[in-house]
Amino acid sequence: MKVANHNLEIDGIDKKILRTLMADARTPILEIARNVGISGAAIHQRLRKLEKSGLISGSKFVINxxxxxxxxxxxxxxxxxxxxxxxxxxxxxxxxxxxxxxxxxxxxxxxxxxxxxxxxxxxxxxxxxxxxxxxxxxxxxxxxxxxxxxxxxxxx
Missing domain, CATH: 3.30.70.920 (Lrp/AsnC effector binding domain/regulation of amino acid metabolism (RAM) domain)
Known part of the structure; x- marks a missing residue:
């Protein structure tokens, strides 16, 4: 996937992480790690990579x-x-x-x-x-x- 003039490769694990956090940004990292099958540290590394690439930025609460x-x-x-x-x-x-x-x-x-x-x-x-x-x-x-x-x- 090409993002903002950078070559950014996102694999199936990245997609699972992103889908989980898009559904609920408050999902604990360890819960994501268990569901995806990798360590919490690996989830943190992947999230840092995705933030650094500009694909994701922060999280927010939605006001009704x-x-x-x-x-x-x-x-x-x-x-x-x-x-x-x-x-x-x-x-x-x-x-x-x-x-x-x-x-x-x-x-x-x-x-x-x-x-x-x-x-x-x-x-x-x-x-x-x-x-x-x-x-x-x-x-x-x-x-x-x-x-x-x-x-x-x-x-x-």
């Missing part, structure tokens, strides 16, 4: 936003006045904590964002007061997600 009252997920296509305003617009978008992802894109929009809001009123406020008021933004197009049907990483 609904528990915090965030119930509206939306995607917003942003049209810019000019492509030159991209950098300035991006600086302003970074200041909005509800924006989870921001992509410079091809197609109908210059920028495409994923935003999480408490409700539609919150979304409308962010659109009118925070996003559409940014210098360089000419217009937006919003799509509200009714339900996330697939949530996964690339398969190993």
């Amino acid at each position: 936003p609904k528990v915090l009252g965030y119930n509206t997920m939306a995607f917003i296509g942003i049209h810019l006045d000019t492509a030159m305003s991209h950098s300035d617009v991006l600086k302003q978008l970074k200041k909005i904590p509800e924006i989870l992802e921001c992509h410079y894109s091809t197609g109908s929009w210059n920028v495409f964002i994923k935003i999480l809001c408490k409700d539609n009123v919150h979304l409308m406020h962010l659109l009118e007061k925070e996003i559409q008021s940014i210098s360089g933004v000419s217009r937006t197009e919003t799509f509200i997600s009714l339900d996330q049907q697939i949530d996964r990483q690339i398969s190993i």
Whole structure:
């Protein structure tokens, strides 16, 4: 497998380790070692190799936003006045904590964002007061997600 201009070979054991940790990053190393059939030290070595290659980086807990009252997920296509305003617009978008992802894109929009809001009123406020008021933004197009049907990483 070729990753980030490095030749990285991952074998069946690496894949088993990665699949286990992708399912639950809190799985103890010794449990993985027993399931894979190699020592805990070998698991650590392989994980260091995979981290050094850039294939994996850290681990994280996933927060359930609904528990915090965030119930509206939306995607917003942003049209810019000019492509030159991209950098300035991006600086302003970074200041909005509800924006989870921001992509410079091809197609109908210059920028495409994923935003999480408490409700539609919150979304409308962010659109009118925070996003559409940014210098360089000419217009937006919003799509509200009714339900996330697939949530996964690339398969190993």
